[in-house]
Amino acid sequence: MNGTLRLYNTLEDFKDVDKAQIMANVKTQVTANAQITTDSAQSLLGFVMIAFADLKKHKYYYHILYPALFDPHAVATCIRETIPGNVDLKQIRRTAMENRRPWFRMTTEEYSMLVFVDPGPLLEGVLGWPARNMIWTECRDKTKVLCLAQTLNDTKMFSIQQKCASDSPQVTGWEKNETGAVAPTIVDLAPLMDPRRLAQEAADLNIRLIKWRLLPDLDIDRFKTAKVLLFGAGTLGCNVTRLLLGWGVQNITLVDNGRVSFSNPPRQSLFRFEDCVNGGRPKAETAALRALEIDPNAKVVGISTHIPMPGHVITDKATTRKDVEKIMKLVDEHDILFLLTDSRESRWLPAVLGSAANKTVITIALGFDSYVAMRHGSGGTKERLGCYFCHDINAPGDSMKNRTLDQQCTVTRPGISYLAAATGVELLAAILQHPLGNAAPATMTPNATDALSADTSLLGVIPHQVRGYLSHFQNMQLIGEAFQYCTACSSSIQQAIHTDGCDFLMKALEDPSTAALISGASSLQIDPIEADPIDNENDINNESDNGNEFCLL
Ligand SMILES: [Zn+2]
Structure with missing residues (x-):
C-alpha cells in the first residue's frame, strides 16, 4: 500500500495541521483514480499519516487517514449468499496472492464475480475498510462479491448493490484512537524503556x-x-x-x-x-x-x-x-x-x-x-x-x-x-x-x-x-x-x-x-x-x- 508520511518538527506544527485540507487533497486524488478502471484498485487504497516524534521524552503522536469514498444519500444492500460449489477457493486464493490487488474480477465460463481480499477479520458480515472504495466504484449494479478471508472457512459471498445519488462522493477515514475519538494516538514508550537505554x-x-x-x-x-x-x-x-x-x-x-x-x-x-x-x-x-x-x-x-x-x-x-x-x-x-x-x-x-x-x-x-x-x-x-x-x-x-x-x-x-x-x-x-x-x-x-x-x-x-x-x-x-x-x-x-x-x-x-x-x-x-x-x-x-x-x- 502506498501512502504519505508527514513528519512534523514540533508538536505545535503537528497540532496545527489542516486536516480538512489534507482530506480535500485526498478526495481529489482518490476520486480521479476511481474514474479510471478496476486496474486502479491499488491506487484507491492508500493512507496519509501525520506524526510528531518527541525523541527526548519518547512520546510519539500520530494520526492516520485511510481515505474511503462514500455517498451519504446512497442506498446499499448486502445479502449473504451461498458460495457455488464450482468455485475453486484455493485457486482464487493463489490468484489473489499472485496479483496482489485489493480486489479483482474473476470470470470463468460458469461464473463472474468480484473477489475482495479482506485484510481484517470478517465480523458479523462487516467487510474490511477498503471495501468502501470497492463498493463505491464497482457495485452500482448488483454484484456478487467473494470476501476472501484469511482462512477459507471464513470466506463468504455477498450480493452487494449501492445505488448512489451522485458521482461526487465524500471522503472519510481519519482513524479513531483508543478512546473512540477521531483524534491522534499518543504512544508513550518512556515507561517501557530501560532507564539506561533512555539515558x-x-x-x-x-x-x-x-x-x-x-x-x-x-x-x-x-x-x-x-x-x-x-x-x-x-x-x-x-x-x-x-x-x-x-x-x-x-x-x-x-x-x-x-x-x-x-x-x-x-x-x-x-x-x-x-x-x-x-x-x-x-x-x-x-x-x-x-x-x-x-x-x-x-x-x-x-x-x-x-x-x-x-x-x-x-x-x-x-x-x-x-x-x-x-x-x-x-x-x-x-x-x-x-x-x-x-x-x-x-x-x-x-x-x-x-x-x-x-x-x-x-x-x-x-x-x-x-x-x-x-x-x-x-x-x-x-x-x-x-x-x-x-x-x-x-x-x-x-x-x-x-x-x-x-x-x-x-x-x-x-x-x-x-x-x-x-x-x-x-x-x-x-x-x-x-x-x-x-x-x-x-x-x-x-x-x-x-x-x-x-x-x-x-x-x-x-x-x-x-x-x-x-x-x-x-x-x-x-x-x-x-x-x-x-x-x-x-x-x-x-x-x-x-x-x-x-x-x-x-x-x-x-x-x-x-x-x-x-x-x-x-x-x-x-x-x-x-x-x-x-x-x-x-x-x-x-x-x-x-x-x-x-x-x-
Ligand atoms: Zn618535544
Whole structure:
C-alpha cells in the first residue's frame, strides 16, 4: 500500500495541521483514480499519516487517514449468499496472492464475480475498510462479491448493490484512537524503556542534534570509538572526563595514584565529601565511578598507578619498572592521551610514549589565572608541531624538591580549570573531525571576514596551542615547531624507545640527564642563550619565571 508520511518538527506544527485540507487533497486524488478502471484498485487504497516524534521524552503522536469514498444519500444492500460449489477457493486464493490487488474480477465460463481480499477479520458480515472504495466504484449494479478471508472457512459471498445519488462522493477515514475519538494516538514508550537505554538515547540525541541542525558531516563515530587515556584525575581530569562524556566519548581510562582529600570536592567536579573520609578513596577509581553515575553506558575505568617521574628517587626498581610497563601497555591500548597531572616531570613519561607511538596527545596546564591547552605534534608530518617539552632544553627533574607545602600547591582561580579543560576537549573535537586527525596542520584564527581555509576541520580552526589569560579575559594562539633536541619527542629519543623500550625509560627516570644526553639537549645547556633553540614568545615554561607556573594540584 502506498501512502504519505508527514513528519512534523514540533508538536505545535503537528497540532496545527489542516486536516480538512489534507482530506480535500485526498478526495481529489482518490476520486480521479476511481474514474479510471478496476486496474486502479491499488491506487484507491492508500493512507496519509501525520506524526510528531518527541525523541527526548519518547512520546510519539500520530494520526492516520485511510481515505474511503462514500455517498451519504446512497442506498446499499448486502445479502449473504451461498458460495457455488464450482468455485475453486484455493485457486482464487493463489490468484489473489499472485496479483496482489485489493480486489479483482474473476470470470470463468460458469461464473463472474468480484473477489475482495479482506485484510481484517470478517465480523458479523462487516467487510474490511477498503471495501468502501470497492463498493463505491464497482457495485452500482448488483454484484456478487467473494470476501476472501484469511482462512477459507471464513470466506463468504455477498450480493452487494449501492445505488448512489451522485458521482461526487465524500471522503472519510481519519482513524479513531483508543478512546473512540477521531483524534491522534499518543504512544508513550518512556515507561517501557530501560532507564539506561533512555539515558543513552538522550545523550546521543545531544550530539545528533548538532549533526541534524548544524553540521550534517559531523562524524559522531569518531567520538564514540575514541579510546582516551587521562593522566591525572584531579581538577582537570574530572572536568575533561565530563566534557568527553558530553561529546559522546565512550571509552575513558583515568590514571592517578592519589586519594580524594577534603580540599578536592569544591574544585574537582566528580568528587563528593563522602569520597574524602577515612583517608579518602582512590582518585582514579572514584572519578570513574562518578563518571558512570553520569553516563552508565560509557566504559570509564580508573587505574591507581604511580606515574614514574624523572629525577624522583626510585626506592623500588622492580615496582617502578612494573609501573612503566603498565603505562606503556595503557598507552598502547588507547588512541588519545590527555596529560593533566600536576607537575612537569609527571608528564614526561606519557609524552615520550605518546610521541613514540604517534598518539594524539593533548596537554593542559594551569597557572593562577592562566592556562595552556596544546596538542603535541604528530609523526609523519612535514613540519612537525612541538610537544610540551619542545621549548625547554632542561630535562625534567624533581620540581617538588626543597619546596614547602604551600609552594608545592599551585593556587588557581576556580574557573580556570573549566576554561582550560573545555579548550583542551574542544581542541580534540576539532582534531577528530579533520580527515588528517592530529596530522592536520595548525591553523590560526582567521579574521572574522576570512573564509575558513581547507586546513580547518568542520568545527573550525585547529590550533597548536591556546593560552588563556583570565586577568584580561583573553586567549591567544601560538604555533611552535618541534625542537630537534627535545627530551621527549626528538627522533633520537623515539629511536631509543623503539630500540631499548623499558630499559631506556628506566635509565632516563633514574638519571634525567640520560634523556638530555640522548636527545642532544645537554650540549645546549652549556650556553642556552647562544644556542637559542626556542622562541621565548612560545616558551610555556617562561611562565615559571614570573612565579606563574603552569601546574596543578
Ligand atoms: Zn618535544
